[in-house]
Amino acid sequence: MKKNSFMKRAFSVLLVAVILLGQSIPVWDAHALLGISLGGISSGIQGTMIDNTLSALNIDKSSIQNFGHSFNVSDTKKYAPGTTLSFSPTDPKEGQKITAKAFPLYFSNSNDKLFYTWFLKRKDASDSAEDWKTEAMKIIANDGADTALFLPGPDDDDGYDVRNVFGGSDKTNIDKSWCYVKDVSTGVFYELGPTSSLSASFACGTGGYAAKCIKEVMSTGGEIASTGTYKVNGDPICGDSGSVTCPDLESPRCVNPAAGNTFQLTDTVQRRIYPDAIDPITLLATPNYAYDPVVENNMTCSASASPGGDSCIHLFPNATGATTGDGRFTADEERFWGTNPADADTADNGSKDEANVVGLGLDTFTWTYQTGDLLGLIVEGTSMVNTQHPDSSMMVMWAFSGDGCDVVNKGSYNTTIKGYSVNFPTTGMGRNDFNRCMEGTKNGIYTNLIDPLDTGQANSKKIELDVSATPDNPTNDRSGEKAGDTLTAVASITNSGKTDAEVTYEWKVEASNSIGMSGARNITADLKSKGLLPINKGIDLKTISIPLNMGADVLGGFSTADPLYLRLTSTATENFNSRGSRTGKSDVVVKVSNSDKKILAYTANAADTDTGSNVFLGSQICSTYVADPKTAQDAMTNLDRISCRVMKNEIIGLKLSSDSGLSDFSWKVDGKNLPCNSLVSSDSACAGGTEVFIAVTGEPGTTIKVKLDAVDIKTGNVVTLTRMFNIVTPDIVLETADSSSLWPRVVGQYVDLNGTTHDDLSENYFEKYPGNPIDLRARFVPTFAERISTRQWVVNDVPQSETMWNINGTDYIGIDYITPEGDAVGDVTNIALSATLTQPVEKRSALRNIWGINSLQTAEITIGKSVQVTNVRPLVSADSGTKKFYAALSGYVPPVVSFAFRMFLSGGLLLFTVGFLFSLIPETASESVRRE
Amino acid sequence: MNFFLPLLSKWKRSFQIAILVFGTLAVYVLFPAESRLDVTVQSILLSTVFFVVLPILFVKLILHEPLSVLGFQGSKHRFGIIAVLAVVIPIILVWYVLLRTYPVSESYYLPAIIHDSFPFFLLYEIILIGALAFLYEVFFRGFVLILWLRKAGIWAVFFQSALFALFLIASGVGFSWQDAPLILASLGSGFVAFYTRSVPYSWLSAWLILFLSDVLILIIR
Helix, strand or coil, X not given: CHHHHHHHHHHHHHHHHXXXXXXXXXXXXXXXXXXXXXXXXXXXXXXXXXXXXXXHCCCCHHHHHHHHHHHHCHHHHCCCCEEEEEEXXXXXXXXXXXXEEEEEECECCCHHHCEEEEEEECCCCCCCHHHHHHHHHHHHHHCCCCHHHCCCCCCCCCCCECCCCCCCCCCCCCCCCCEEEECCCCCCEEEECCCXXXXXXXXXXXXXXXXXXXXXXXXXXXXXXXXXXXXXXXCCEECCXXXXXXXXXXXXXXXXXXXXXXXXXXXXXXXXEEECCCCHHHHHHCXXXXXXXXXXXXXXXXXXXXXXXXXXXXXXXXXXXXXXXXXCCCHHHHHHHCCCCCCCXXXXXXXXXXXXXXXXXXXEEEEECCCCCEEEEEEEEEEEEECCCCCCCEEEEEEXXXXXCCCCCEEEEEEEECCEEEEEEEECCCHHHHHHHHHCEECCEECCCECHHHHCHHHCCCCCEEEEEECCCCECCCCCCCCCCXXXXXXXXXXXXXXXXXXXXXXXXXXXXXXXXXXXXXXXXXXXXXXXXXXXXXXXXXEXXXXXXXXXXXXXXXXXXXXXXXXXXXXXXXXCCXXXXXXXXXXXXXXXXXXXXXXXXXXXXXXECCCCEXXXXXXXXXXXXXXXXXXXXXXXXXXXXXXXXXXXXCEEEEEECCXXXXXXXXXXXXXXXXXXXXXXXXXXXXXXXXXEEEXXXXXXXXXXXXXXXXXXXXXXXXXXXXXXXXXXXXXXXXXXCCCXXXXXXXXXXXXXXXXXXXXXXXXXXXXXXXXXXXXXXXXXXXHHHHHHEEEEEEECCEEECCEEEEECCEEEEEEEECCCCCCCCCCEEEEXXXXXXXXXXXXXXXXXXXXXXXXXXXXCEEXXXXXXXXXXXXXXXXXXXXXXXXXXXXXXCCHHHHHXXXXXXXXXXXXXXXHHHHXXXXXXXXXXXXXX | CCCHHHHHHHCHHHHHHHHHHHHHHHHHHHCCCCCCXXXXXXXXXXXXXXXXXXXXXXXXXXXXXXXXXXXCCCCCHHHHHHHHHHHHHHHHHHHHHHHHHCCHHHHCCCCHHHHHCHHHHHHHHHHHHHHHHHHHHHXXXXXXXXXXXXXXXXXXXXXXXXXXXXXXXHHCCCCCCCCHHHHHHHHHHHHHHHHHCCHHHHHHHHHHHHHHHHHHHHHHC
């Protein structure tokens, strides 16, 4: 099958080739090529045979014709060299260095062999392209060198000779170079050269005769030797020696073009030819319509000088009175270009000074940007298009940074190459034409100059923005208890050309009860007014966090929608100086659980049963809310309501806050079903599906997600509730129980999103004044770990008894350590608390019997925490506050003195009060007598 | 007013002393501790000022009376000695019974050093216990019993002892066996003070009771 296909294609190609060649080769050659002698078979018969052949091969004739048409115009489809420019930075500021890099295309040379002529047009520059070239190439040649420091010296041999080198520095051994310009509209390549007097002048005598090549129709020979029908087939070629030649099988004849294109040769003696189908009478009466100058006049021709490489030019800028690239870089040129006469390579780029002016290999150009700068570039090199000259030449062409140049002053010439007349389209374009081309404008905009800002991000496509939000299925707390999840949305730009600090983000939050966001309510302003969204627009505001504690005052009519859909839309704007801005927009829709019901978390108690173990709800956990959190631990306590901290090998009970209006409960933990049956718990709620128990078996750092799906009996909608548990390593945090006598060390400061500065307080180092007691309280993480702990406090390696602190109505275990006499500044006290956490045996049994957790894994664990208290010198300052002032003052007074002072003051006051009050009461007479 | 003023005038002295007694005890119990000072030092200082200095100043400055009204006076030696012995012996016997009946010795604190060093034992018992006994005697037996309540009769002995017991409980963390010898001593020395009107003899009896109590503890341990 494949073989047949291959054969078919091969034959088709062969056939097409024959057909295409049929235009220029004799029919019998084609026959010979096919190996078939068709003799005198008529063209109609040939066509029939070809048609039959194509049909037999299932080849569509029109396809071959299309191929032929494409082949016919293939010369105009060839790629001419071009170049693109890129700038860095893309948004330059005035005075900033900017670099342009050229990316030449379709040159056969490597980039470092090309000649780059840069044009820099300043805002207030003249309209002369020569000046622009000079401006740019001076910058390149001088490269920022201080000309005032140049010293005259001997010739530094910095000349660069490219007088006979065109199309790149590697084209040094080319006899003739042929420069071309492509007409973009027609696709024709025009050779630089003379545009007039190229056509040959043929001697055809008078009478309006023109030299033509005629060809006998269906003739087997090339000579006009017998009667027959002849047809004008083209123009003859004037050879270098003045001979008139026609292609093979054609003959030059002077013909009257007005008589038509077909003639009959009837006069074999004089070889006169007459128009076809002329009657004999007319024939005799009329003068010759054509005659044979070869015979009669020995027709000759003359032509102008043959065009050639002399017409190839360079477009380099020239110093006054000098030619760049002539190999001599004179002192005047050095002065003109600002190069060092004593340094052959002023720019230190490895090229001679004149080579730098030539632009050899300079595909990058760096300059100091000024507002209004325009940049252009012409690259001279050798293209990949062959010339039709009988040598190894390829077209020398220029690539332009913009639209290129329209070809003007067109012409052509013919020349015979390998016996065939070849026509060369030409153009008389010169240096000034190219300069005018660079200076050209269209609608007031330079067509070949580029504004660096036009290539910047501001003019490129819009910002590609991506918005994501976490968590996936957050819960809104519309009850006002502020226990909702925090929804965080992040916008990221994938094609940013700016730093984060230069991008402005604006957020919009909408709420709806459908994922299509129909009738969506813009709640952005409400979120801001309620403090749930501090700001929605700002620089680098790529992240927003919204505590989902939205009630009717925010959600309006959607306050009871469950699920609730929030669409967070971010619009990013990059600002560019003087060039406007670039924007991008994207959004994400988040499904939010908006039920007023909650999953409550409990500790679990366990009991041994006949069949194993049963578990029951203990006390509620992760429900404490600190209204005004002032410490990190307070904040963490509030976070427990969202993501409850638990420890490994703990049993957690989960209960729906209210099951009214719901049915068909389905609990899942991390996506897996979580059943509750009598083997787990005998609680009726367990059987009813509103209560379950989980064993925390993950490793610290992992998260457990519990999800409850239930059906709303009234609406039939599925209500989804989630509760997160964060497995942590049990820990202890020691805090001061009396911040006036003991306080954590300030280790730094941080600024929150509102710009408020907060102290960063150490958890391990505390400070106090000498003599102050050390009053510490302990917090367990998770909090319920305290219940299964046995604790030992140690101060400076001496065991101490534990104290119970009641702070704001909450009991905390802690220590009240009175520092010994002589407590001085700089003294350090080490306080350590170690705790052993031991699960009750029944719970360990339950973990083993119900969840299969080996008892070895539930053995007791010991945790500890130690802090260091350092005595600091009391500070006395006016702004420390009255209390601190007195505290500082008392710090300097010996304790005995202060104690005695207070003691005598109290005693004196007591004595004075008693004496004064009773002095007002009169004594009885007997008492007075007794006293006396 | 017409009713209270004569009453106040008639019992002015007793009211005055009563207010000072309760005021002093209240200030003593509620006096804020100095965390930078040793507890024992604070106790001695407080007791010295409130239990000794304050009553003396009251007598001298307010009442303008001699210190003998506080019991700073002697007595007949024989009567004094007999009175001391008459209360010390039965009190010690009661203490011994208590020691044998209840696990007192296990919760009774004595500095470890007096177990090991007889000189320290003597110093502790003579100086520290002696000083402590003196402070309490001046206030509770001299000021409360002799100056204030003696006219009330023998019940004054029990009242001052009860007041002393309440003071110990209020200033501590509740009753402990550590307070038992002090309360017994207050009862015994109260009788001595009541009959001799002499603080030195009551102090001697109190010190002997406390001393022998410690000795018995050490013996039993």
